[in-house]
Amino acid sequence: MTRIESVRLRTVLDSRGNPTVEADVHTESGGHGRAAAPSGASTGEYEAIELPAEEAVAAAREHAVPRLEGRAFAADQREVDQALHAADGTDDFSTIGANSAVAISMAAAKAGADVLGAPLYQHLGGAFRGRNYPVPLGNVIGGGEHAADATHIQEFLAAPVGAPNVRDAVFANAAVHETVGELLTERGTPAAKGDEGAWAPSISDAEAFELMAEAVDEVEDAFGFDIEFGLDVAGAELYDADEDAYVYGDTTRSTEEQVEYIADLVEEYGLVYVEDPLDEDDYEAFAELTDRVGDRTLVCGDDLFVTNTNRLQEGIERGAANSILVKPNQIGTLSDAFDAIELAVESSYTPVVSHRSGETEDATIAHLAVAADAPFIKTGTVGGERTAKLNELIRIADEAL
Numbered sequence: 001m002t003r004i005e006s007v008r009l010r011t012v013l014d015s016r017g018n019p020t021v022e023a024d025v026h027t028e029s030g031g032h033g034r035a036a037a038p039s040g041a042s043t044g045e046y047e048a049i050e051l052p053a054e055e056a057v058a059a060a061r062e063h064a065v066p067r068l069e070g071r072a073f074a075a076d077q078r079e080v081d082q083a084l085h086a087a088d089g090t091d092d093f094s095t096i097g098a099n100s101a102v103a104i105s106m107a108a109a110k111a112g113a114d115v116l117g118a119p120l121y122q123h124l125g126g127a128f129r130g131r132n133y134p135v136p137l138g139n140v141i142g143g144g145e146h147a148a149d150a151t152h153i154q155e156f157l158a159a160p161v162g163a164p165n166v167r168d169a170v171f172a173n174a175a176v177h178e179t180v181g182e183l184l185t186e187r188g189t190p191a192a193k194g195d196e197g198a199w200a201p202s203i204s205d206a207e208a209f210e211l212m213a214e215a216v217d218e219v220e221d222a223f224g225f226d227i228e229f230g231l232d233v234a235g236a237e238l239y240d241a242d243e244d245a246y247v248y249g250d251t252t253r254s255t256e257e258q259v260e261y262i263a264d265l266v267e268e269y270g271l272v273y274v275e276d277p278l279d280e281d282d283y284e285a286f287a288e289l290t291d292r293v294g295d296r297t298l299v300c301g302d303d304l305f306v307t308n309t310n311r312l313q314e315g316i317e318r319g320a321a322n323s324i325l326v327k328p329n330q331i332g333t334l335s336d337a338f339d340a341i342e343l344a345v346e347s348s349y350t351p352v353v354s355h356r357s358g359e360t361e362d363a364t365i366a367h368l369a370v371a372a373d374a375p376f377i378k379t380g381t382v383g384g385e386r387t388a389k390l391n392e393l394i395r396i397a398d399e400a401l
């Protein structure tokens with residue numbers, strides 16, 4: 001019933017104005033799914049390979065499409081994703097590109113859901129999913145690789161952990177974003193926005209912490225529920241291997257000092273979430289920090305784990321973290337992303353489903369988070385490619401798909 005009739009690939013615009021891969025999957029029974037690959041800027045060294053979009057399209061047309069058309073069934077996600085792996089023949093999707101793979105994988109899932117007449121989250125997660133919603137982590141102030149001349153820490157993330165429902169949580173994050181904008185105006189600090197729509201003022205990290213604390217308190221009072229905040233440090237971008245130190249402009253910190261610094265920040269600001277506080281190769285320092293603060297905060301591996309079960313397994317064995325960021329395009333298929341989530345949950349690691357800095361209007365990750373019962377989703381705060389996911393979460397909760 002869901003046999004794939006055609007897979008069409010093209011390049012479309014992403015939010016940075018770069019070309020990215022879009023896939024259309026049609027089934028013989030008339031089902032249709034469309035999905036587009038996102039793209040990172042602060043990418044992890046161990047991610048699956050994103051090829052230049054046109055190259056990825058050409059390679060997938062040659063190697064993957066013939067294995068899918070007339071052969072694979074869209075509703076059999078494992079079969080589709082195994083066909084993508086077989087077509088690629090490498091362990092990092094360097095033949096067809098993880099960008100082609102993930103676009104086809106997600107489009108097939110949507111085509112399968114279309115034929116079955118089920119919302120995507122239910123097709124992926126089953127009948128018992130759709131009652132829990134992830135808390136959105138909202139990027140409010142940012143710099144690093146996402147904006148020039150802004151904070152060293154890549155993302156300051158509002159975390160409305162006390163929100164009674166997903167809609168209130170989404171609006172609370174937007175309110176924190178707006179409040180930070182007002183506070184910046186009051187201080188006479190001009191601010192453009194970075195790649196994910198977060199404010200990107202030329203201020204110190206210390207000032208950003210002050211602003212976050214003030215804005216979160218204000219919005220917490222207005223909304224009447226608990227709002228905390230967290231960080232994506234993107235430590236691999238700060239780490240300089242030659243100096244063996246974390247470089248924050250004129251300030252450098254040794255690994256020991258970095259662990260101390262982050263532990264102090266967790267204490268001082270009650271951070272509920274710290275992503276990539278250390279370099280992507282340093283399981284040991286991750287473990288040291290997790291040992292110190294893992295009972296109070298999520299220590300999340302993004303570049304550390306790259307949604308890869310082998311790297312996650314190593315992290316679990318070494319006690320490196322207690323949370324994993326899940327980005328389907330880091331690993332190339334929805335099946336691989338689900339495997340990472342399942343291994344995480346079995347090992348009491350909290351999965352956090354995430355967007356990339358380069359995005360499209362594709363909202364698959366909203367469905368993935370609900371399907372997998374992920375407690376958190378990181379998908380920005382404002383801006384059309386970010387609200388595409390946030391509004392989809394609101395629609396899922398409203399059963400208005």
Ligand SMILES: C=C(OP(=O)(O)O)C(=O)O
Nearest residue numbers: 040041042043355356357
């Ligand atoms: C979303 C992120 O940024 P990018 O997509 O640039 O890796 C991140 O680092 O978590």
Ligand SMILES: [Mg+2]
Nearest residue numbers: 232275276302
């Ligand atoms: Mg990150």
